[in-house]
Amino acid sequence: MTAITRSRAGINRARDYLELTKPKVVALLVLTAWVGMMLAVPGLPDLITLLAATLGIGLLSAAAAAINHVVDKRIDAQMARTYSRPVAKGRVSAAEATAFAFSLALLGFVLLYLAVNALTAWLTLASLFGYAVVYTMFLKRATPQNIVIGGLAGAMPPLLGWTAITGEIHSHALLLVMIIFAWTPPHFWALAIHRRDDYAKVNMPMLPVTHGIEFTKSVICLYTVLLFIVCLMPYLVGMSGAIYLVGSAVLNLRFMQYAWKLKFNADAGTAMATFKFSIVHLMVLFLLLLVDHYFKVSPIYVS
Ligand code: HEM
Numbered sequence: 001m002t003a004i005t006r007s008r009a010g011i012n013r014a015r016d017y018l019e020l021t022k023p024k025v026v027a028l029l030v031l032t033a034w035v036g037m038m039l040a041v042p043g044l045p046d047l048i049t050l051l052a053a054t055l056g057i058g059l060l061s062a063a064a065a066a067i068n069h070v071v072d073k074r075i076d077a078q079m080a081r082t083y084s085r086p087v088a089k090g091r092v093s094a095a096e097a098t099a100f101a102f103s104l105a106l107l108g109f110v111l112l113y114l115a116v117n118a119l120t121a122w123l124t125l126a127s128l129f130g131y132a133v134v135y136t137m138f139l140k141r142a143t144p145q146n147i148v149i150g151g152l153a154g155a156m157p158p159l160l161g162w163t164a165i166t167g168e169i170h171s172h173a174l175l176l177v178m179i180i181f182a183w184t185p186p187h188f189w190a191l192a193i194h195r196r197d198d199y200a201k202v203n204m205p206m207l208p209v210t211h212g213i214e215f216t217k218s219v220i221c222l223y224t225v226l227l228f229i230v231c232l233m234p235y236l237v238g239m240s241g242a243i244y245l246v247g248s249a250v251l252n253l254r255f256m257q258y259a260w261k262l263k264f265n266a267d268a269g270t271a272m273a274t275f276k277f278s279i280v281h282l283m284v285l286f287l288l289l290l291v292d293h294y295f296k297v298s299p300i301y302v303s
């Protein structure tokens with residue numbers, strides 16, 4: 001083996017391990033955790049705590065994703081979207097991926113416990129357990145409500161960010177969790193409509209498989225309305241201001257428009273376009289929360 005082929009093999013291996021961590025998903029999870037950290041205090045949070053919490057929450061999320069690859073090895077190998085994943089294809093063995101996941105989890109937990117606080121460490125570990133064990137091992141295979149209940153784990157990062165900075169669970173952080181909780185079903189079911197046959201082939205009881213595509217489209221419409229209402233809460237409780245209110249209304253009206261098109265006027269690409277928009281929606285929504293936090297126009301009271 002020449003030095004060039006050796007280094008190419010090394011790069012491919014590193015790429016496989018990176019893929020195990022679902023890096024784009026983890027990036028968005030970490031963004032939502034950051035927003036939780038920034039909104040927890042009036043100015044900027046302590047930089048060292050911010051960095052340690054970012055790394056810790058990222059490592060535990062990545063570990064959860066890697067465990068998901070191991071547990072789903074068999075079904076991933078049979079679905080068009082996932083068949084070439086590193087564990088499904090055997091490029092990384094289940095034992096190697098498990099050891100990788102446990103190393104990341106241990107590192108993340110110790111970092112959070114020692115450099116952030118015990119509450120955040122335990123809550124983040126509970127989120128890992130919620131996704132990797134409760135959702136992936138049990139719910140996913142048991143009920144079409146799998147992603148509604150399992151979605152709670154993925155919705156936790158803003159709370160994890162908040163507790164990292166303050167050491168306390170605050171109702172405002174729970175509002176951010178509720179936003180992601182309401183966002184997850186339209187996010188996932190849009191993709192599940194597009195991939196319905198894949199899920200049916202491996203007997204996964206996803207909503208479009210168990211209740212049909214038309215029913216799933218109706219429920220997506222209802223969830224986008226619910227999401228619109230939940231997204232008003234930060235404004236209504238005085239946590240966020242006008243920038244957020246206007247921005248979130250525009251984003252949610254657009255999401256509802258996608259859902260409407262999916263239900264009543266879909267073409268072959270609408271489900272996938274709705275799924276892709278859901279990701280932009282959540283990213284921009286959380287950036288808006290951040291911008292609003294720092295540029296919020298405070299009401300002027302005249303005494
Ligand atoms: C139980 C909850 C969730 C389910 C079942 C779910 C499901 C999925 C699925 C099946 C994909 C496609 C992955 C692929 O093609 O490899 C995906 C992509 C994605 N999800 Fe979710 N998701 C959930 C929660 C979340 C959360 C909470 C976030 C972030 C806050 C998120 C962010 C993303 C992103 C950024 C992608 C695009 C990844 C890429 O393009 O590689 N998801 N999701």
Ligand SMILES: CC(C)=CCC/C(C)=C/CC/C(C)=C/COP(=O)(O)OP(=O)(O)O
Nearest residue numbers: 025060061064065068124127128131153154
């Ligand atoms: C510590 C913490 C915050 C943990 C949360 C971890 C996490 C990675 C949540 C994301 C949810 C997600 C990508 C679900 C898809 O799983 P799937 O098995 O339905 O999708 P797949 O078929 O693409 O694997």
